[in-house]
Amino acid sequence: MEIEIVEVVKRESWEGADLLAVFGVRKKEKVSFDAAGDSLLAPLMPSAVLSDFEAKAGESLFFYPLESEQGKSSPAKRMLLGGLGKSADREEQDNCAELLRLAGGNIAASCATGKIKNLALMIPQVKGLKADFFAEHLLEGLLLGLYRFTKYKNEKKEEKKDTIPATVRLLAEKTTSSLRKAVSRAENAARAANIARNMANEPGNGWTPSDFARFGKKVARRKHVSCNVLDKSAMKRLGLGGILGVNQGSHEAPKLVIVDYCPEKYNKTVLLVGKGITFDSGGVSLKPGAGMEDMKYDMCGGAAVLSALDAVAIEQPGVRVIGLVPSTDNMAGGGALKPGDIITHYGGITSEIENTDAEGRLILADALAYGIAQFEPDCVIDLATLTGAVIIGLGHHRTGILSNDDDLCDSLVAAGSRAGEPQWRLPLGKEYEKQIESKVADVKNTGGRPAGTITAAEYLHKFVGKTPWAHLDIAGTAWDFTEKSYVPKGPSGIGTRTLIEFIRGL
Ligand code: BES
Numbered sequence: 001m002e003i004e005i006v007e008v009v010k011r012e013s014w015e016g017a018d019l020l021a022v023f024g025v026r027k028k029e030k031v032s033f034d035a036a037g038d039s040l041l042a043p044l045m046p047s048a049v050l051s052d053f054e055a056k057a058g059e060s061l062f063f064y065p066l067e068s069e070q071g072k073s074s075p076a077k078r079m080l081l082g083g084l085g086k087s088a089d090r091e092e093q094d095n096c097a098e099l100l101r102l103a104g105g106n107i108a109a110s111c112a113t114g115k116i117k118n119l120a121l122m123i124p125q126v127k128g129l130k131a132d133f134f135a136e137h138l139l140e141g142l143l144l145g146l147y148r149f150t151k152y153k154n155e156k157k158e159e160k161k162d163t164i165p166a167t168v169r170l171l172a173e174k175t176t177s178s179l180r181k182a183v184s185r186a187e188n189a190a191r192a193a194n195i196a197r198n199m200a201n202e203p204g205n206g207w208t209p210s211d212f213a214r215f216g217k218k219v220a221r222r223k224h225v226s227c228n229v230l231d232k233s234a235m236k237r238l239g240l241g242g243i244l245g246v247n248q249g250s251h252e253a254p255k256l257v258i259v260d261y262c263p264e265k266y267n268k269t270v271l272l273v274g275k276g277i278t279f280d281s282g283g284v285s286l287k288p289g290a291g292m293e294d295m296k297y298d299m300c301g302g303a304a305v306l307s308a309l310d311a312v313a314i315e316q317p318g319v320r321v322i323g324l325v326p327s328t329d330n331m332a333g334g335g336a337l338k339p340g341d342i343i344t345h346y347g348g349i350t351s352e353i354e355n356t357d358a359e360g361r362l363i364l365a366d367a368l369a370y371g372i373a374q375f376e377p378d379c380v381i382d383l384a385t386l387t388g389a390v391i392i393g394l395g396h397h398r399t400g401i402l403s404n405d406d407d408l409c410d411s412l413v414a415a416g417s418r419a420g421e422p423q424w425r426l427p428l429g430k431e432y433e434k435q436i437e438s439k440v441a442d443v444k445n446t447g448g449r450p451a452g453t454i455t456a457a458e459y460l461h462k463f464v465g466k467t468p469w470a471h472l473d474i475a476g477t478a479w480d481f482t483e484k485s486y487v488p489k490g491p492s493g494i495g496t497r498t499l500i501e502f503i504r505g506l
């Protein structure tokens, strides 16, 4: 797909679009399109369209314009009107960004017929709504909304090509370099989130720890990026007892994928860690059969980390960003961990295994401790589909965030809000820590049913020391996230764009 910016006055350069999207606002109960839009549109609209469309925030109306009236012919075969509401709806930036992404998702849905080869998007000239801001978020929503996963459906492969327009033209008052940058930001963020969705959509036999390693090596082809993959023998040498323990019941080789984006000049180092369980059967503490297939998504934290790193490597900011993905599946083979077993993590902390299904924290503990010792980051952020309890607490609408540092936590929550990926902070505390005390080891890997998300975070807390750290429990949001026009059923790609936004904001 090709994205171009063209000047709206050069009508001959975009005339004949298969679909033209135009946006209207409400001014004192009256619908208004911008200057270009008003003169262009009025003659083309069937009167019923004019009476039906109210330009409410989020409204969208598809119609076929009149072929020719008053000597003017329509510049497009189909039209989609989008509502931007009143100025109060747009005042709050994050709110407005989300409104635009949703509008982009609606446009994507209109492309599902497969007949839209040339798409034209009119950037409205509305006071208080910058062209860059508009284009970035509309396009982001469009690109995220066009996402399909049809790889394993023979008859659908062709269909997919059709639902993606060959060219998208942004009709702007002026082409500026800042508008071009806004377009790149949207392309980059959406592309990365769609990569994360692809990884997650792959089944347990289609995306293994070795696939994470291969992806890491691919990212390392970009400037200032290197990738190092620790295999089983390296893990034994270093004493990564958590990853090795979880891997014991599996035939699939474990990997610790390390991707390091290290620019020539930087004054901050950020460590990102993502849970990469490519399938979670629960191990010997086997999960119930119903719904177990969903546990192929237990690698969404790892997907977010590596896809975000790929985007960061394209944008080349002056911050060092290191991504770590501990990866294995959690199986119940003959050599598997058993309840009661004791393992030793990287750095020496011992852990009593009460339930082999609490495996995420075991692999994350090693990665956190190793990453902090190795790279001495200024802060560390981990993302994991860690607990079912977070779904009980926050549903599928918010990611749970737990942190030992208010500033880090606040900036992540703000980045998530800008990205349309809301979070909610849960507390840490001594009372919760007590729930994971073990009689025989330094810690045990479960804290009972109460506050399951918090006790899991307290487990991780033991491995980060004083380093500013935030843990995002994405079990509720990584798939079946809040229904939105630009979020498909299944994997949402959550976390990728929050991380990109966070890094952009540093
Ligand atoms: N991957 C699961 C968490 C999960 C559950 C994610 C449901 C998405 C949907 C994790 O490994 C797990 O099994 N956690 C257990 C922990 C318990 C045994 C302490 C859980 O939440 O039940």
Ligand code: MN
Binding pocket: 280, 282, 356, 357, 358, 359, 360
């Ligand atoms: Mn589990």
Ligand code: ZN
Binding pocket: 277, 280, 298, 357, 359, 360, 385, 386
């Ligand atoms: Zn798991």
